[in-house]
């Protein structure tokens with residue numbers, strides 16, 4: 001029984017970070033005139049109306065996209081400006097629709113690219129299918145396990161692939177399933193670009209997952225940790241999110257350095273709001289002793305850059 005519905009969370013701070021990074025990766029990989037295979041392993045419904053009951057219930061978008069919507073694009077860092085351009089593409093004057101990952105990726109595809117968007121929820125899959133129908137037969141909304149589809153899609157004939165892995169982590173076993181699928185994917189296709197999202201929670205599984213991904217046999221990795229607030233008094237609750245990119249494209253790190261201080265300022269919910277960028281795994285801290293420390297789940301080595309640096313460089317020839 002799947003209880004998770006992304007509509008509750010659509011357009012929140014986690015979506016902003018994840019979508020902005022995924023779009024940057026897609027844009028960069030498309031600089032080369034070779035077909036790209038895109039796999040969205042956990043796609044959700046693809047598009048959400050701010051009037052829908054589930055969206056209105058928690059209205060999380062008001063702490064994410066909703067805050068950015070009234071701002072002038074010219075004042076945004078490049079990473080966020082490009083993301084907002086996708087949001088504006090499906091809206092008129094008012095913010096009415098929150099595009100999900102699959103719609104955002106589909107909107108940016110070239111005719112030579114393809115997208116497999118996987119969603120197993122019996123209610124969300126038909127919505128996804130309808131949302132993606134206008135994009136033609138190279139864009140597929142599959143009612144299928146995203147981990148299984150990942151195996152089927154890799155390695156792609158063109159040797160170019162972008163994977164967005166965004167599980168709901170509803171049950172603890174999702175962490176192990178995701179790691180197993182990623183290890184298999186990397187073994188089959190080590191040069192793919194993998195964008196992996198996970199929640200920032202005070203849980204052993206989260207810290208272990210981050211370490212496991214950062215220890216995968218891929219030369220380049222980028223870990224972006226975006227904390228928006230303290231945990232609740234009982235230590236529970238979403239504090240923010242992590243995005244890890246295996247084989248991050250050229251310029252992504254710099255784009256994040258420019259965007260993150262701004263995002264912290266715009267979307268931070270209390271004074272603990274912060275970000276960290278890492279390129280290697282943090283040292284192992286056993287869960288038992290970690291409990292008694294600062295209670296922060298972010299990584300240890302900060303690599304902040306001064307705010308207000310130049311705009312996002314993406315023009316290096318693709319690898």
Ligand SMILES: C[S@@+](CC[C@H](N)C(=O)[O-])C[C@H]1O[C@@H](n2cnc3c(N)ncnc32)[C@H](O)[C@@H]1O
Nearest residue numbers: 042043044100101118119120121145146166168
């Ligand atoms: C976090 S949401 C996805 C949000 C979406 N990627 C976005 O950014 O708009 C995770 C989704 O994965 C679906 N899901 C859970 N297990 C899955 C699986 N094994 N394969 C495909 N989809 C799955 C859930 O029903 C849920 O809609």
